[in-house]
Amino acid sequence: MADEVILLDFWPSPFGMRIRIALAEKGIKYEYKEEDLLSNKSPLLLEMNPVHKKVPVLIHNGKPIAESLIAVQYIDEVWNDKSPLLPSDPYQRSQARFWADFVDKKKIYEVAKNLWTKKGEEQEAAKKEFIEIIKLLEQELGDKTYFGGDKLGFVDVALIPFYTWFKGYEIFGNFNVEKECPKFIAWAKRCIKIESVSKSLPDQDKVYDFVVQIRKKMGIE
Numbered sequence: 666m667a668d669e670v671i672l673l674d675f676w677p678s679p680f681g682m683r684i685r686i687a688l689a690e691k692g693i694k695y696e697y698k699e700e701d702l703l704s705n706k707s708p709l710l711l712e713m714n715p716v717h718k719k720v721p722v723l724i725h726n727g728k729p730i731a732e733s734l735i736a737v738q739y740i741d742e743v744w745n746d747k748s749p750l751l752p753s754d755p756y757q758r759s760q761a762r763f764w765a766d767f768v769d770k771k772k773i774y775e776v777a778k779n780l781w782t783k784k785g786e787e788q789e790a791a792k793k794e795f796i797e798i799i800k801l802l803e804q805e806l807g808d809k810t811y812f813g814g815d816k817l818g819f820v821d822v823a824l825i826p827f828y829t830w831f832k833g834y835e836i837f838g839n840f841n842v843e844k845e846c847p848k849f850i851a852w853a854k855r856c857i858k859i860e861s862v863s864k865s866l867p868d869q870d871k872v873y874d875f876v877v878q879i880r881k882k883m884g885i886e
């Protein structure tokens with residue numbers, strides 16, 4: 666019997682984008698179910714992720730896997746015959762996990778939210794922190810084409826979705842990431858040329874319009 670794969674997601678979610686890329690890398694067909702997080706959470710989401718009540722949730726043959734980095738690793742383990750995302754060497758694998766975890770521990774999403782929701786000192790502090798995080802990632806990238814080496818890997822999948830939000834960060838934060846971190850932007854541009862990435866990510870203009878809409882809802886001028 667064929668696998669049943671469902672992704673509960675919300676289109677601008679960078680966490681959901683990770684799972685979309687991983688599924689695309691493996692060539693897995695799935696049903697995409699959009700959660701409208703701007704209105705009520707669906708009974709299905711509450712049932713499938715009763716602990717965090719957040720998207721994304723991957724549902725494989727009726728069983729839920731929540732938390733995007735865990736779901737991406739699950740995909741890599743279950744469909745292990747194609748496009749491995751994590752290295753086979755245990756040490757290299759630990760390092761890939763370290764840097765993907767770094768992305769979440771540093772809370773890029775929350776730091777960046779202060780770029781487009783705050784002004785003055787708070788916004789300046791967010792800008793500084795954001796650039797510091799990106800510079801550390803640039804160091805880790807070093808001379809590699811991707812974090813995964815010569816092909817897309819776990820850290821690339823964890824990180825590239827945030828690039829779709831950069832237009833909003835830069836316009837409302839009034840700064841230019843490429844000026845500060847050209848190597849990072851060159852990496853992002855390489856990633857979005859890959860088919861599994863390009864077909865899984867919304868374009869920056871669409872996410873920017875979403876940011877504008879949320880700012881309006883929050884009453885930010």
Ligand SMILES: N[C@@H](CCC(=O)N[C@@H](CS)C(=O)NCC(=O)O)C(=O)O
Nearest residue numbers: 678679680718719720721732733734
């Ligand atoms: N650590 C989680 C983060 C998921 C997350 O923050 N999802 C957001 C959408 S981008 C959400 O569902 N928010 C709804 C809420 O917080 O109630 C993951 O990696 O999956």
